[in-house]
Structure formats: structure tokens, C-alpha cells
Amino acid sequence: MQPDWKNILLQQGFLELTKTLENKAIDVVSWKVNDNTKVSLLASGILLVEPFDTSGVCDLVISSGVHGNETAPIEIVDRLVAKILTQDLVVRNRVLLIIGNPVAMNLSQRFDIENMNRLFNGHHVGKNHHEAIRAAQLENMVSDFFVAGTATERRHYDLHTAIRGSKYSKFAVYPFPDGRDWSKPQLEFFLASGINTVLLGHQPSGTFSYFSSHRFNAHAFTVELGKVKPFGENNPEDFALIEDNLAKLISDEAVNSKPFDNSDFNLFAVKQELVKHSEEFSLNIADDLENFSDFKRGFQLSNDGEHSYIVEQDGEAIVFPNAKIPIGQRAGLIVEKTDI
Ligand SMILES: O=C(O)CCC(=O)N[C@@H](CCC(=O)O)C(=O)O
Numbered sequence: 001m002q003p004d005w006k007n008i009l010l011q012q013g014f015l016e017l018t019k020t021l022e023n024k025a026i027d028v029v030s031w032k033v034n035d036n037t038k039v040s041l042l043a044s045g046i047l048l049v050e051p052f053d054t055s056g057v058c059d060l061v062i063s064s065g066v067h068g069n070e071t072a073p074i075e076i077v078d079r080l081v082a083k084i085l086t087q088d089l090v091v092r093n094r095v096l097l098i099i100g101n102p103v104a105m106n107l108s109q110r111f112d113i114e115n116m117n118r119l120f121n122g123h124h125v126g127k128n129h130h131e132a133i134r135a136a137q138l139e140n141m142v143s144d145f146f147v148a149g150t151a152t153e154r155r156h157y158d159l160h161t162a163i164r165g166s167k168y169s170k171f172a173v174y175p176f177p178d179g180r181d182w183s184k185p186q187l188e189f190f191l192a193s194g195i196n197t198v199l200l201g202h203q204p205s206g207t208f209s210y211f212s213s214h215r216f217n218a219h220a221f222t223v224e225l226g227k228v229k230p231f232g233e234n235n236p237e238d239f240a241l242i243e244d245n246l247a248k249l250i251s252d253e254a255v256n257s258k259p260f261d262n263s264d265f266n267l268f269a270v271k272q273e274l275v276k277h278s279e280e281f282s283l284n285i286a287d288d289l290e291n292f293s294d295f296k297r298g299f300q301l302s303n304d305g306e307h308s309y310i311v312e313q314d315g316e317a318i319v320f321p322n323a324k325i326p327i328g329q330r331a332g333l334i335v336e337k338t339d340i
């Protein structure tokens with residue numbers, strides 16, 4: 001017989017239970033929180049919350065911890081689950097709450113074997129390590145969740161924190177929309193949540209948010225909420241706006257947003273992905289250079305033989321620069337300001 005995961009969850013919370021379970025398989029446990037709400041622990045770090053009243057307007061995925069050391073998003077998910085279980089939050093929309101990579105979380109690392117946020121959209125296929133298996137499991141759970149839902153809208157917010165500081169402390173990455181329009185109501189939601197910087201994706205990718213966008217037409221985003229810090233060092237007040245608005249979505253309460261206006265935002269288009277082509281790859285920037293720092297035309301940003309990058313226009317900026325990645329992967333994004 002398996003331990004009483006329900007009681008451990010109720011007593012210790014979702015985060016502590018997930019630390020304990022790590023990547024152990026469990027039998028699904030379901031129970032009623034009240035006459036309105038059913039909770040199901042589907043797997044370690046995957047909690048389904050459903051109102052019995054099926055008239056919800058939005059099926060919502062809130063994920064965290066796809067990178068194990070990005071603790072603030074995990075704490076946000078933990079607090080939302082606690083509020084649902086204590087009935088401080090009324091649930092009117094179905095929601096799937098996720099802590100993505102419990103093994104890396106317990107190691108306090110971004111990942112153990114392979115960056116999980118490059119493994120979605122089938123990029124896990126043919127790989128047998130635990131992060132590939134977990135990416136496949138997350139894809140299956142999200143697929144089942146969206147397919148079983150009847151709401152008119154699907155949303156997925158994949159919450160992260162960045163390795164570096166940033167000129168704009170919070171920002172969203174909008175995955176490549178596959179020909180769909182950029183959603184102004186979604187940008188209005190971010191502005192109301194204290195996020196006015198959005199990076200518009202330019203091509204398909206192996207990220208969790210692109211998976212939900214591409215496969216399920218969900219409004220899906222990678223949401224960067226600040227800089228990586230260890231557990232216990234995040235200030236919950238820094239995340240209050242987005243956390244309150246996620247709670248409002250769960251409760252189907254109106255979010256206090258204003259009509260879209262380009263001038264309220266810093267919108268960036270990806271000009272080019274910097275790919276690491278050789279072991280000689282290096283970046284000519286300081287380790288603590290902030291995301292969205294910009295350069296003058298002619299500055300040699302990267303050294304990589306014939307693939308070295310020289311800035312082509314004044315104002316080109318860099319996001320997610322990282323030379324410590326495998327050959328063939330993204331070493332940074334060259335971005336420039338845009339409007340929609
Ligand atoms: O700070 C960094 O260099 C990386 C932060 C991070 O994990 N970002 C995501 C962005 C995913 C996306 O492009 O949607 C990642 O690299 O996986």
C-alpha cells in the first residue's frame with residue numbers, strides 16, 4: 001500500500017510532498033475539497049483541480065520548476081495550491097498545477113542530465129534519461145488536461161526565473177504563434193500583472209510553452225519573474241501582482257486590465273538566434289551583463305569561427321546569453337525593439 005499522499009500534501013504542502021516523491025511513480029489519489037472542487041494528485045508534482053460545475057471559461061495550466069533551481073515560481077505554485085486546499089481560493093476554472101523537474105529541484109540545479117525545456121514537442125523521443133521521460137509525462141498530462149476540457153479558452157503560463165539580472169526585471173517570452181495573431185488581451189493580462197516586456201518568438205522550439213501553443217492553440221508563455229535565487233530567499237511581494245492575477249483566473253474573477261497600447265510595452269522581436277557551433281564559442285560580455293543590454297554596430301559579440309556574431313545595427317540587444325551549453329543549442333537571442 002502506498003503512503004497517504006493526500007495527508008502529506010494537506011499537512012506539508014505541494015512543494016514538500018514533491019521533494020519527497022521526486023520521480024517516484026504513484027497511484028492517482030483524488031478527493032473532494034468541498035462540494036464544488038475535486039483535487040487529483042496525478043503524479044509527483046502534478047495536481048489537477050476541477051470544479052464540479054463544468055461551466056468554466058478557461059482551462060489553465062500553471063507550471064513551474066521545469067528548471068529545478070528556479071525556486072520563486074515553485075513557491076508561487078505551492079502557495080496557490082495551499083490556498084485551494086484551505087478553500088481560501090474558490091475554484092471556477094479547471095487548473096493543472098505543475099512542479100516540472102523534482103529531481104533537479106532536489107539537486108538545486110537547472111537540470112540534471114539535459115535541459116528539460118529543450119525536450120518538449122517530441123524532442124524527448126528516443127531518449128531514456130529521467131528528464132526526457134518526465135518531459136514526455138508532462139506532455140501527456142497537459143494533452144489529457146486540454147483534451148478533457150470544454151472551456152472556450154486554453155492558457156498555459158510556464159513560470160521561470162532567469163540566470164542573470166535583467167534591464168526589465170520581469171518579462172514574458174511569447175512562443176512562435178504558427179501564423180496566429182499576437183493576442184492583445186494576453187499582453188493586457190501581463191501589463192496588469194506588472195510585466196510590460198515581451199519577447200516575440202520567431203521559430204518553433206522545444207519549450208514547454210511552445211508545446212501548449214503549437215499542439216493545443218493555448219495562449220502559452222514562458223514567464224520570467226526575476227533572477228534565480230535559492231529557496232527561502234525570494235520575497236513573495238515581488239510576485240504579488242502576477243500571483244493575484246493567476247488566483248483571479250482560477251476563481252474566474254475579472255483582472256483589472258487596460259486596453260492594449262504599444263506605448264505601454266517594451267516589445268522585442270528576435271532578430272537572430274545565436275547558436276553555439278564549436279567548442280571555441282565564447283561571448284565578449286561580462287558574466288553579470290544584464291538581459292536586454294544593447295550594443296553598438298560593429299561590436300563582436302561572440303567568437304565562433306565563421307559563425308562569430310558582429311552586431312549589425314545600433315541597439316541590438318542580447319537575452320539569455322549562455323556559452324555553457326552543448327554544441328548546437330541556443331547561446332543567446334539577438335533582439336530588437338518592435339511594435340505589434
Ligand atoms: O536566464 C537564462 O539564460 C535562461 C532562463 C530560462 O530558463 N529561459 C527559458 C526561456 C524559454 C523560452 O525561450 O521560451 C529557457 O531558456 O528555457
Ligand SMILES: [Zn+2]
Pocket residue numbers: 066067070160161162
Ligand atoms: Zn528557466
